[in-house]
Amino acid sequence: DAGVIQSPRHEVTEMGQEVTLRCKPISGHDYLFWYRQTMMRGLELLIYFNNNVPIDDSGMPEDRFSAKMPNASFSTLKIQPSEPRDSAVYFCASSLDRAGYTFGSGTRLTVV
Amino acid sequence: KQEVTQIPAALSVPEGENLVLNCSFTDSAIYNLQWFRQDPGKGLTSLLLIQSSQREQTSGRLNASLDKSSGRSTLYIAASQPGDSATYLCAVNKWAGSYQLTFGKGTKLSVIP
Numbered sequence: 001d002a003g004v005i006q007s008p009r010h011e012v013t014e015m016g017q018e019v020t021l022r023c024k025p026i027s028g029h030d031y032l033f034w035y036r037q038t039m040m041r042g043l044e045l046l047i048y049f050n051n052n053v054p055i056d057d058s059g060m061p062e063d064r065f066s067a068k069m070p071n072a073s074f075s076t077l078k079i080q081p082s083e084p085r086d087s088a089v090y091f092c093a094s095s096l097d098r099a100g101y102t103f104g105s106g107t108r109l110t111v112v
Numbered sequence: 113k114q115e116v117t118q119i120p121a122a123l124s125v126p127e128g129e130n131l132v133l134n135c136s137f138t139d140s141a142i143y144n145l146q147w148f149r150q151d152p153g154k155g156l157t158s159l160l161l162i163q164s165s166q167r168e169q170t171s172g173r174l175n176a177s178l179d180k181s182s183g184r185s186t187l188y189i190a191a192s193q194p195g196d197s198a199t200y201l202c203a204v205n206k207w208a209g210s211y212q213l214t215f216g217k218g219t220k221l222s223v224i225p
Contacts, residue, residue, distance in 0.1 A: 101146060
């Protein structure tokens with residue numbers, strides 16, 4: 001398996017623009033997580049899905065953030081409109097019933 | 113609310129030394145604990161996973177222990193090498209409720225040749 005695949009690796013956008021981050025989990029994994037990493041706050045969970053259904057989105061900072069998982073092999077995290085304080089590294093991870101978590105390489109987002 | 117603390121925040125050792133990284137957590141009701149490695153600008157690589165019923169796990173030069181009752185885990189690295197230089201993060205998974213991992217801020221390890 002190629003692991004958890006995220007795209008793009010880097011994204012630079014202007015404030016106010018829409019940003020879409022993508023994730024392909026490991027085949028067969030039933031949990032998918034979106035995390036955000038910043039120097040100040042470390043790694044924080046934004047949202048997670050179980051069998052494509054959002055279970056806990058309490059970490060989503062505000063309504064500008066939304067996430068979808070239309071099928072077992074694809075998820076998106078969208079920010080609209082983007083703001084400079086959204087600049088961070090966004091990680092996707094997947095797991096098979098909590099038997100260890102596998103992380104993607106992350107998307108480094110810079111909002112100018 | 114679960115809190116995970118890693119001390120020290122940074123550690124520098126000469127090559128060949130054995131070292132221990134510490135992780136403590138406030139809520140002992142955990143399902144498992146996982147140690148990760150993160151290289152600069154990279155993602156997280158899983159090193160070891162310890163279930164709540166286990167006391168330790170070993171992989172090569174790495175050994176992780178878990179003392180759930182005291183809320184502590186250690187990662188022991190034997191015969192350190194410059195290639196071990198990275199940030200090491202521990203994360204705990206709650207026993208019940210949300211399946212999220214709660215991470216410590218990490219220990220940045222530098223192994224000096």
